[in-house]
Amino acid sequence: MLPVMREARFIDRPAARLVALGVVLIVALSLGYLHRDELFPPPGGVTAADDPIALCVAQRAAEIEKMVADGIVDAGRAELFKSRASALCVAQQEKADVQ
Numbered sequence: 001m002l003p004v005m006r007e008a009r010f011i012d013r014p015a016a017r018l019v020a021l022g023v024v025l026i027v028a029l030s031l032g033y034l035h036r037d038e039l040f041p042p043p044g045g046v047t048a049a050d051d052p053i054a055l056c057v058a059q060r061a062a063e064i065e066k067m068v069a070d071g072i073v074d075a076g077r078a079e080l081f082k083s084r085a086s087a088l089c090v091a092q093q094e095k096a097d098v099q
Contacts, residue, residue: 056089
């Protein structure tokens with residue numbers, strides 16, 4: 001008895017695999033485009049000269065460095081103060097943006 005040759009379903013054909021490959025490429029390219037800033041960040045820590053958060057952090061850092069130079073705080077506490085100052089500046093800016 002001769003085997004019966006049935007036509008393969010579309011899902012089993014090479015064309016279906018090409019369609020699947022095309023879908024995967026489109027999805028990968030879309031994700032790459034959406035996350036291009038994370039994948040390829042801009043060079044250096046570029047910040048605007050008038051960025052209020054950067055200005056606030058710089059001002060607070062200068063004040064903390066002066067306290068270290070005057071002997072009021074040690075280097076360990078200065079680092080803690082700087083991290084808290086950065087959080088303070090962000091919070092102040094968010095509060096100012098809401099108003």
